[in-house]
Amino acid sequence: DAGVTQSPTHLIKTRGQQVTLRCSPKSGHDTVSWYQQALGQGPQFIFQYYEEEERQRGNFPDRFSGHQFPNYSSELNVNALLLGDSALYLCASSFRGGASYEQYFGPGTRLTVT
Amino acid sequence: KNQVEQSPQSLIILEGKNCTLQCNYTVSPFSNLRWYKQDTGRGPVSLTIMTFSENTKSNGRYTATLDADTKQSSLHITASQLSDSASYICVVSANTGGFKTIFGAGTRLFVKA
Numbered sequence: 001d002a003g004v005t006q007s008p009t010h011l012i013k014t015r016g017q018q019v020t021l022r023c024s025p026k027s028g029h030d031t032v033s034w035y036q037q038a039l040g041q042g043p044q045f046i047f048q049y050y051e052e053e054e055r056q057r058g059n060f061p062d063r064f065s066g067h068q069f070p071n072y073s074s075e076l077n078v079n080a081l082l083l084g085d086s087a088l089y090l091c092a093s094s095f096r097g098g099a100s101y102e103q104y105f106g107p108g109t110r111l112t113v114t
Numbered sequence: 115k116n117q118v119e120q121s122p123q124s125l126i127i128l129e130g131k132n133c134t135l136q137c138n139y140t141v142s143p144f145s146n147l148r149w150y151k152q153d154t155g156r157g158p159v160s161l162t163i164m165t166f167s168e169n170t171k172s173n174g175r176y177t178a179t180l181d182a183d184t185k186q187s188s189l190h191i192t193a194s195q196l197s198d199s200a201s202y203i204c205v206v207s208a209n210t211g212g213f214k215t216i217f218g219a220g221t222r223l224f225v226k227a
Contacts, residue, residue: 043158
């Protein structure tokens with residue numbers, strides 16, 4: 001039973017570029033949430049996708065966008081990268097959205113913006 | 115404002131000793147509280163999840179308590195091992211009809227031999 005997988009593991013981009021991160025949820029899960037975790041901080045909620053729609057969004061600018069595919073996998077896109085976007089990006093999956101369902105996290109993608 | 119505060123920020127203990135981590139929250143209306151363990155550079159791994167009616171829950175050497183009246187939770191680690199060195203994150207979810215989950219900043223635990 002595969003857990004949550006994310007790709008790539010590490011990524012280095014230049015300021016102003018665009019990046020796409022990918023996530024496959026745990027088998028049986030249909031909801032994907034994305035988080036940004038700066039060094040030494042707790043994860044900050046970016047948005048959640050359920051039934052291929054963005055259901056909830058945290059306090060992140062429109063440069064952050066996403067998508068969910070029919071197979072429940074998801075992408076996080078960040079445009080016009082800033083140095084401050086350097087962080088660990090975590091994907092978490094759960095079943096049928098909502099806060100009451102336990103989330104399983106992927107290993108994360110480490111993004112470095114230079 | 116919905117907040118989750120954890121203390122201490124970091125902690126150093128000797129292998130074999132016990133320790134207790136604290137979590138205070140103001141998230142409302144409360145749905146559940148979870149403790150996660152996060153190794154450096156890795157994704158968080160769930161330790162326990164508690165709803166309003168649960169006062170304590172154990173997972174091996176980890177025991178979490180919840181006082182919904184005072185909005186406090188603790189995570190007690192018994193007979194610590196070197197592999198317990200990690201960040202421990204308290205996460206509180208609110209039942210607002212939509213998704214609202216607030217993460218604490220975590221407590222960084224160092225277990226020394």
